[in-house]
Amino acid sequence: xxxxxxxxxxxxxxxxxxxxxxxxxxxxxxxxxxxxxxxxxxxxxxxxxxxxxxxxxxxxxxxxxxxxxxxxxxxxxxxxxxxxxxxxxxxxxxxxxxxxxxxxxxxxxxxxxxxxxxxxxxxxxxxxxxxxxxxxxxxxxxxxxxxxxxxxxxxxxxxxxxxxxxxxxxxxxxxxxxxxxxxxxxxxxxxxxxxxxxxxxxxxxxxxxxxxxxxxxxxxxxxxxxxxxxxxxxxxxxxxxxxxxxxxxxxxxxxxxxxxxxxxxxxxxxxxxxxxxxxxxxxxxxxxxxxxxxxxxxxxxxxxxxxxxxxxxxxxxxxxxxxxxxxxxxxxxxxxxxxxxxxxxxxxxxxxxxxxxxxxxxxxxxxxxxxxxxxxxxxxxxxxxxxxxxxxxxxxxxxxxxxxxxxxxxxxxxxxxxxxxxxxxxxxxxxxxxxxxxxxxxxxxxxxxxxxxxxxxxxxxxxxxxxxxxxxxxxxxxxxxxxxxxxxxxxxxxxxxxxxxxxxxxxxxxxxxxxxxxxxxxxxxxxxxx
Amino acid sequence: xxxxxxxxxxxxxxxxxxxxxxxxxxxxxxxxxxxxxxxxxxxxxxxxxxxxxxxxxxxxxxxxxxxxxxxxxxxxxxxxxxxxxxxxxxxxxxxxxxxxxxxxxxxxxxxxxxxxxxxxxxxxxxxxxxxxxxxxxxxxxxxxxxxxxxxxxxxxxxxxxxxxxxxxxxxxxxxxxxxxxxxxxxxxxxxxxxxxxxxxxxxxxxxxxxxxxxxxxxxxxxxxxxxxxxxxxxxxxxxxxxxxxxxxxxxxxxxxxxxxxxxxxxxxxxxxxxxxxxxxxxxxxxxxxxxxxxxxxxxxxxxxxxxxxxxxxxxxxxxxxxxxxxxxxxxxxxxxxxxxxxxxxxxxxxxxxxx
Numbered sequence: 019x020x021x022x023x024x025x026x027x028x029x030x031x032x033x034x035x036x037x038x039x040x041x042x043x044x045x046x047x048x049x050x051x052x053x054x055x056x057x058x059x060x061x062x063x064x065x066x067x068x069x070x071x072x073x074x075x076x077x078x079x080x081x082x083x084x085x086x087x088x089x090x091x092x093x094x095x096x097x098x099x100x101x102x103x104x105x106x107x108x109x110x111x112x113x114x115x116x117x118x119x120x121x122x123x124x125x126x127x128x129x130x131x132x133x134x135x136x137x138x139x140x141x142x143x144x145x146x147x148x149x150x151x152x153x154x155x156x157x158x159x160x161x162x163x164x165x166x167x168x169x170x171x172x173x174x175x176x177x178x179x180x181x182x183x184x185x186x187x188x189x190x191x192x193x194x195x196x197x198x199x200x201x202x203x204x205x206x207x208x209x210x211x212x213x214x215x216x217x218x219x220x221x222x223x224x225x226x227x228x229x230x231x232x233x234x235x236x237x238x239x240x241x242x243x244x245x246x247x248x249x250x251x252x253x254x255x256x257x258x259x260x261x262x263x264x265x266x267x268x269x270x271x272x273x274x275x276x277x278x279x280x281x282x283x284x285x286x287x288x289x290x291x292x293x294x295x296x297x298x299x300x301x302x303x304x305x306x307x308x309x310x311x312x313x314x315x316x317x318x319x320x321x322x323x324x325x326x327x328x329x330x331x332x333x334x335x336x337x338x339x340x341x342x343x344x345x346x347x348x349x350x351x352x353x354x355x356x357x358x359x360x361x362x363x364x365x366x367x368x369x370x371x372x373x374x375x376x377x378x379x380x381x382x383x384x385x386x387x388x389x390x391x392x393x394x395x396x397x398x399x400x401x402x403x404x405x406x407x408x409x410x411x412x413x414x415x416x417x418x419x420x421x422x423x424x425x426x427x428x429x430x431x432x433x434x435x436x437x438x439x440x441x442x443x444x445x446x447x448x449x450x451x452x453x454x455x456x457x458x459x460x461x462x463x464x465x466x467x468x469x470x471x472x473x474x475x476x477x478x479x480x481x482x483x484x485x486x487x488x489x490x491x492x493x494x495x496x497x498x499x500x501x502x503x504x505x506x507x508x509x510x511x512x513x514x515x516x517x518x519x520x521x522x523x524x525x526x527x528x529x530x531x532x533x534x535x536x537x538x539x540x541x542x543x544x545x546x547x548x
Numbered sequence: 549x550x551x552x553x554x555x556x557x558x559x560x561x562x563x564x565x566x567x568x569x570x571x572x573x574x575x576x577x578x579x580x581x582x583x584x585x586x587x588x589x590x591x592x593x594x595x596x597x598x599x600x601x602x603x604x605x606x607x608x609x610x611x612x613x614x615x616x617x618x619x620x621x622x623x624x625x626x627x628x629x630x631x632x633x634x635x636x637x638x639x640x641x642x643x644x645x646x647x648x649x650x651x652x653x654x655x656x657x658x659x660x661x662x663x664x665x666x667x668x669x670x671x672x673x674x675x676x677x678x679x680x681x682x683x684x685x686x687x688x689x690x691x692x693x694x695x696x697x698x699x700x701x702x703x704x705x706x707x708x709x710x711x712x713x714x715x716x717x718x719x720x721x722x723x724x725x726x727x728x729x730x731x732x733x734x735x736x737x738x739x740x741x742x743x744x745x746x747x748x749x750x751x752x753x754x755x756x757x758x759x760x761x762x763x764x765x766x767x768x769x770x771x772x773x774x775x776x777x778x779x780x781x782x783x784x785x786x787x788x789x790x791x792x793x794x795x796x797x798x799x800x801x802x803x804x805x806x807x808x809x810x811x812x813x814x815x816x817x818x819x820x821x822x823x824x825x826x827x828x829x830x831x832x833x834x835x836x837x838x839x840x841x842x843x844x845x846x847x848x849x850x851x852x853x854x855x856x857x858x859x860x861x862x863x864x865x866x867x868x869x870x871x872x873x874x875x876x877x878x879x880x881x882x883x884x885x886x887x888x889x890x891x892x893x894x895x896x897x898x899x900x901x902x903x
Contacts, residue, residue: 047735061647233851234647234654234851236730237737266716269713269716275727427597
């Protein structure tokens, strides 16, 4: 009976409201930032597992790491949870001193126990991002001896070899290095799951914002962390709404129901630029676009052919006209902004030169190859433009469209001719891309390391050694010089046609200020709304 | 399917047979098993590595191998299928690769959004579509008929995606009559109980949050009208043709000769008979909307079954795709069954002879 009367009341209310028309639009509250995003790639909010674009953003803004880098100048690394650190003489141990008197959002103090727990937990759980820590010789079996508490506020981080300190520190700035509230996580532990089943949808950190809620395919809500030890964020709440369709997102931004539109394509960005009340901010992010030429294809394996292909892409036309500024021409394997990144762009479209090289390689009339292209507008447009310029030198490219997972499966099985796709760095150190593009320890089909060089069957024992040596170089300047040399070699000889680096373009209300675009995530702690 | 094609005696005999043997259950079970088998096989022949979907591109070989084993991919195909069927029978649709939740939990979370939207959509479609169809049938060949035809054609042939964007642009952006995409405005998001049913109208009403209730209702208007328009197009066309069929029958002539008023001939004599096949049309429209109007949900950022399914497909989350397919298949079968039973009620011939 109660239910029925409530329903009657509801019906009466509708009739009442309907007679007066719809209520006025609410807009966004002044202390809340509402951003449109695509969160359909989210798997987990556990820093030991999260590795996607969207989750990285949320975790970086809600968890602190031992160390952090300056978003505006990546070369500046400073302490976060750690106050300072020293490297042992043999280079195999880094001792961290933890800042005292700081708290997690829960109110628990941050101590050496939390640091040891967080790092060992990530290694023991062995989810995808664990490899970042595994690189330093940390394994499930030895991690308890490698990351050890030496006092209430001091921790030793031991490694199997004397890796470059900059390499280690950059890796510790990634999400997998997040420091978790040990007490809180342990209170939710069940059957030795390290609290994973709880943490994957919850929060146990100390960053400027807390993660209040994640509704799959709907929204992520973050609240200001009242216990944050840094300067308190101006916004009380951040709401990231899942808006899968860019046109819809644009309409909502124009209408004022979104303060920020994070996922507009180049077309929408061009359309909203200059609109009243809207501004566009842009920054370079670490994503590279490249062609991978499979060396199992005997034609593509010829050095002259590899070089010719680099002259058959109209880089500037694609970046400026086709991609409308969402990409910048970049031809080295380290994205702009990384330690030692090379910004030279020696290659441009030169059909005559390419023909000459093809003739030298014994294929003066060109040849036919396939290109695996994932089915999205950007990749397809790029592939078609490349197809057209390659045809000018007689290289007939057949485009094979496929969905992302499908082309990737084929690529990882080394069954492609040409692969076109993006590559994003896993962490902020040059080693991430150097080990992908310039290392291939074992070119056999069943190799355990499946780097990009392996995927394209590029057998490079010498280069692999050089790249590995660079990861050990303790002198930062010398290390940067090593990477410059590696990039130049790869640029000249490799089966990789590195073409572009992504520009992130975010449209937002001109009321929004203080938003910081970073190379791998953006910071919201200084955001204000007029 | 069967309901729409079978007629008269064949249908009655079939019904009788079903009742006698309990074959109905068997046929439903066989249909579902077939569905399961086909989707399972599709999931295996698609050239996508399900382990890759799970562990990501950068995982180590040992992580990859562990996941491979965990998914049971090292077992023979037949065994994998039998395990799956056994789990489904015990109500376990498996675990989503992407969300790591049991698929039943995921579907329970997303389905209310779709159900709420589809129900209003089909209501609008039926309440507008049937009168329009009747009107068109009565005014056959005249202006009204042509007008209904054109309206229906637009609804039927214009991409719903485009209609949705245009609708948003006009009614939300320009005129400001309706709220934007999504189910509820952010300001009301925390007025609703966390442990609600997921049917936001119901949750808001039960919590006595009338402002939130109204906000949810307002959010429903545009997408529901859009889906309503889409199903209206189909329903009105079918109503017209059923009505024309009935209006040409001899009993109508008899009624006219007897001097029955025209409204009675149309709304009582003819519609009563046309209503029987219409039930199937409406039921199928409803089932169609329930399966998740993928594009509408994308345009309106509506976190329903359609969006979940698309997302699962894009991420090669095969357990989730299989689970959704099974649920959608079950809904189709159930709604068909229901419309069969409604035939019994609506058609006295079936009722009498069926006894």
